[in-house]
Amino acid sequence: MTVLARTIEATRRYGDVLALDRVSLDIRAGELVGLLGPNGAGKSTLINLFVGLRRPTSGTVELLGGSPGDPVTRRGIGVTPQETGLPESLRVGEIVDFISAHFPKKVEKGELLARFGLSDLIKRQIGGLSGGQKRRLAVALAFAGEPKLVFLDEPTTGLDVEARRALWDGVRAFHEDGGTVLLTSHYLEEIEALAERVVVVGRGRVLADDTVRAVRDIVGVRRVSLSAADLPDLPGVIGSEREDGRVHLLTTDPDRLVVELVRSGAPFSGLEIRPSTLEEAFLTITSKESAHA
Incomplete structure (x- = not known):
């Protein structure tokens, strides 16, 4: 698959702060990639390198060849x-026209607004939104110029559930x-809902x-669920x-945990074992990294 964006051993420092440490990453055509990490992990810095807002302290960044x-x-x-700052005196339709004018190809305004559930706001001033x-x-403006590749940094921050799902539909x-x-x-x-990688x-x-x-x-995290009033200390419990x-x-x-639970003699019922959610996996990966730091 064609690589649209790439970092090779990219490091970025802000003074004494090491924001990125020799990161090598390829973004290939047709992928929908989810970037996860706690605050300060380097997510926004990585995007800033890809889009040309920052340069790496060392290493290489490539974009669309x-x-x-x-x-x-x-x-x-x-x-x-x-964080974005849009001119509050402009109307929604006007800001779409302004942004679209910077690109040789553009998505039709009505189509773009409809994709993100904004059609009824076309004449509203941005300051009134x-x-x-x-x-x-x-x-929506990120998609105005018929891009090959879109970078979305925390795109649904501040949205309610319904608006978030409408935005998901536009991205999909x-x-x-x-x-x-x-x-x-x-x-x-x-x-989990959007990303393949x-x-x-x-x-x-x-x-x-x-x-x-x-x-x-x-x-390898598993979630063991059960009904019990009290439980003894059990081996291998990480949360x-x-x-x-x-x-x-x-x-x-989970096998060892269940064996020790039975041996303890503690009464329980409704035992269930299932794979972890991505959240549980994420917390485990980052907690292991902190422990090794």
Whole structure:
């Protein structure tokens, strides 16, 4: 598959802070990649390198076969950063026209607004929009120039559930037409719902890079759920919570845990064992990285 964006041993420092540490990553045509990591992991810095807003301290960054610093090359991408500032006096239709004018090809205005559920706002001033409406507009603008590759940094921050799902539909439509997307999110269900490939970063390094299922399997975490009033200390438990009368235990060795539970003689019922969610896998990967730091 064609590589649209690439970092090779890319390092980025801000003074004494090491934001990215020799990161090598390829984004291939047609992929929808989810970038996960805690605050300060290097997600936004990585996107800034790809889109030419920052240069690596060392290493190489390639974009669409050229340099991210080339304005002509950047015409082939769309970007929604974490924070955007749109002119509040302009109307929604006017800002779409303004952004579209920067690109040789453009999506028809009505089609673009409809894709993200903004059709009824075309004549509204941006200053009169809600925060969620502004965010949806900012995401829609990333798709205005018929990009080959779109970078979305926390695209659904501040959106309610309905608006978030409407935005998901717009991103999916672009991807199904052959578009390529790299998105970051704190909403792990968003990554599970959208991404085919997951890249987990922490402390400036890539900790995992694979499918959602494979990322779960990498950490081998299983969720053991049961009903019990009290439980003894059990081996291999890396996390636990109690909810609605049930206890949920995270472990990498469910067989040993269950054997020790039976040996303890503690009464329990309704035992269930299932694979971890991406959230559980994510927390395990990043906690292991912190422990080794």
